[in-house]
Amino acid sequence: MKIAILGAGAWGTALGLVLDKNGHEITLWSHNAEGLREIQSAGRNVRYLPEVPLPSTWLFEPSLGVAIRSAGAVVMALPSKAFRYVAEQLGALSCPIVSVTKGIEYETHRTMTEVLRHCVPNARISALSGPTFALEVALGFPCAIVAASREQSAAEETQALFHRTIFRVYTSTDVPGVELGGALKNVIAIAAGVGDGLGFGDSSKAALVTRALAEMRRLGVACGALPDTFAGLSGLGDLTVTCFSALSRNRRFGERLGRGEKLQDLLARPKELTEGYPTARSAYQLARRIGAETPIIDEVYAMLYKGKNIVDSLRDLTARSSKPE
């Protein structure tokens, strides 16, 4: 099948390699035509995934209209802030569209598949989320992930596209649970990274992760998610690896803050920017609207958007830990 991957970051590229191995024909689209040419001429994603060569059969298409024209399926691998802009241009599609973006839209508080349902009403929409690093997937390391859609048949369709022995795809119909798990854990990972940067140690991080999963579940359930989803790959699995792994960009972002780097300096380097940064604000807004108690998200929001001192934030986080979770 011809599959258009929208977004030429590390994750879109890595998933293209999975789909390619499953026999699909890959077209990679990006709004950045120059970046696409660079990838094409180098035969690898020099900027975001330089470790892995790309098959010579891939097409690199700077026109979105051309890229999706004959696609049998579309993969949305964009930053959340660009997601709606691109989704709005897919309005007429009725093929499967798979969101692999982990975020919550600012102000609307919509997850990415909610944005898709709004913009592309006739498409068969699913989310693919779980504890997976692009580099590990691209290198063929074993991993497991969840395809979620309101209809089991659409989840299975996505499963069939991506599933391989070493890239195990499970299915779920709890779309908000799977998407919120993937989005919220990036916010928590920033807090975990700040603790790393301040030298708080792994024992305290384990306590943070334990409380965080309860917080994510509380907020998720208030949004209509099923509690058990947060004990699965897209909740517990993704949260723990993002908070503990050296490969996690959100954790590293927090670690740099914890070590004393200035937020402005990190924000000025787009490559350092991670989804946890915008999601902290969206999740904070969402929790206020819904009335859910989210002490960890609140502190990350205060650190990133209200100029709160990170040491004060971590201390307040500890002080608010008045009951076990």
Added chain:
Amino acid sequence: MKIAILGAGAWGTALGLVLDKNGHEITLWSHNAEGLREIQSAGRNVRYLPEVPLPSTWLFEPSLGVAIRSAGAVVMALPSKAFRYVAEQLGALSCPIVSVTKGIEYETHRTMTEVLRHCVPNARISALSGPTFALEVALGFPCAIVAASREQSAAEETQALFHRTIFRVYTSTDVPGVELGGALKNVIAIAAGVGDGLGFGDSSKAALVTRALAEMRRLGVACGALPDTFAGLSGLGDLTVTCFSALSRNRRFGERLGRGEKLQDLLARPKELTEGYPTARSAYQLARRIGAETPIIDEVYAMLYKGKNIVDSLRDLTARSSKPE
């Protein structure tokens, strides 16, 4: 209060430092009189916790009878294989006894507080367990832990002994849940370490940890534990940090196996031995007796006791992952 700590390993020493800071008078006992003298003369636990000096007020007592004679509380910080032998000598005590040992007794399948209740029927018995590394606790890093006893009052008594601002003690009355979480995660950590040694990556470890928590909960609930306990500090918290942290001895034990070191060689070096090794066998027996499905524990048991090839074991683990958990 005078508190006798039985066992002069890293964890007993670190908890002695916590109790000391709370104003208690520490007596450290070990069956190894020479080891005790070494600690006393060096002013630090040279063998197991050399990084941290010990207060000069500590007593080092090679006679168990003398150590417990006027103790207001006793902390059992022994390897699980020595636990019953020492517990049998405490028969007449009626003071609080806190088990900080994570294990399951071979053949009886009793947790450590069950052994204590059997041997010391008049004592007020509790377990203290959670995601804490001895070195981090000894250095005063922040962390959180759970005191569990059948009676809330006994759990609170233990909480009062240990609780500090940076050593937060929560309480639970789900003793089997707290103890099995602490014991079983050591077995899982060996599997996680084998994956590390084989270079399987963090994504696959996240999938393993997710499945493992479901497996631990399943076995625990079959033994009378409450399912929610496994989402807390002594379950999820302890499991994740033990599987991901560089400080985890059980994970390192598995990593060495994964890198090709021979089991016999590791077993010949007592300092490398970890609780996960005996617990793998006890947990395997326990699961068979109860009829619980425990694919990860089964594979670790087969690797450690049946000479199964670790690569085959990891592959079988992946193959058995036929449904999401």
